[in-house]
Amino acid sequence: MSYSVKEMFLTLQGEGVHAGRRAVFVRFAGCNLWTGREVDRARAICRFCDTDFVGTDGLGGGKFADAAMLAAAVAGHWGPGSERRFVVLTGGEPMLQIDDALVEALHGAGFTIAIESNGTIAAHLGIDWICISPKAGSEVVQRQGDELKLVWPQDGIDPDAFADWDFAHRLVQPMDAIGLEAVNRDAAVAFAMARPEWRLSLQTHKMLGLR
Numbered sequence: 001m002s003y004s005v006k007e008m009f010l011t012l013q014g015e016g017v018h019a020g021r022r023a024v025f026v027r028f029a030g031c032n033l034w035t036g037r038e039v040d041r042a043r044a045i046c047r048f049c050d051t052d053f054v055g056t057d058g059l060g061g062g063k064f065a066d067a068a069m070l071a072a073a074v075a076g077h078w079g080p081g082s083e084r085r086f087v088v089l090t091g092g093e094p095m096l097q098i099d100d101a102l103v104e105a106l107h108g109a110g111f112t113i114a115i116e117s118n119g120t121i122a123a124h125l126g127i128d129w130i131c132i133s134p135k136a137g138s139e140v141v142q143r144q145g146d147e148l149k150l151v152w153p154q155d156g157i158d159p160d161a162f163a164d165w166d167f168a169h170r171l172v173q174p175m176d177a178i179g180l181e182a183v184n185r186d187a188a189v190a191f192a193m194a195r196p197e198w199r200l201s202l203q204t205h206k207m208l209g210l211r
Contacts, residue, residue: 119141
């Protein structure tokens with residue numbers, strides 16, 4: 001199987017439980033909740049995405065003919081050293097492309113594999129850290145994992161619906177929307193204050209000017 005990657009880069013994880021951790025980010029092209037084209041945003045299931053995942057023309061992006069080639073590229077971005085190797089597979093929706101071969105190749109290269117997914121496709125059993133971010137109007141099938149990340153506020157989502165989902169960590173994150181930054185931040189703070197089982201997560205990479 002070949003893989004389509006929008007971009008790949010070395011950075012610090014900016015949000016969630018692993019915030020501040022050195023990581024290679026692999027952003028796969030394509031999503032099943034939005035085409036990524038602005039003309040389709042109003043009709044999409046997910047309308048607030050702040051990420052460009054269309055095509056393979058981003059920094060470090062491209063078409064990779066097989067899992068070995070993609071894993072080698074990830075290792076190249078990490079650079080020297082084999083300790084604490086960490087890769088975050090994101091998108092778009094990464095589970096449209098992740099398969100046995102890629103998981104095996106990344107593990108073979110010494111990486112702990114994390115995924116950031118909308119949860120509409122079951123996560124591969126070999127993934128080490130599963131972060132699910134549910135979107136209103138979608139059917140989430142991956143209801144267990146390590147990190148449940150709720151972008152807030154979201155019309156059409158009832159937080160009580162997640163009560164029996166099996167996640168070790170529950171995080172609420174302000175929606176990134178121009179002109180609504182303060183409003184959404186205050187809404188997320190109020191959410192966490194009212195629900196002590198949830199923690200506030202901020203996009204620190206944007207604050208620091210990181211990718």
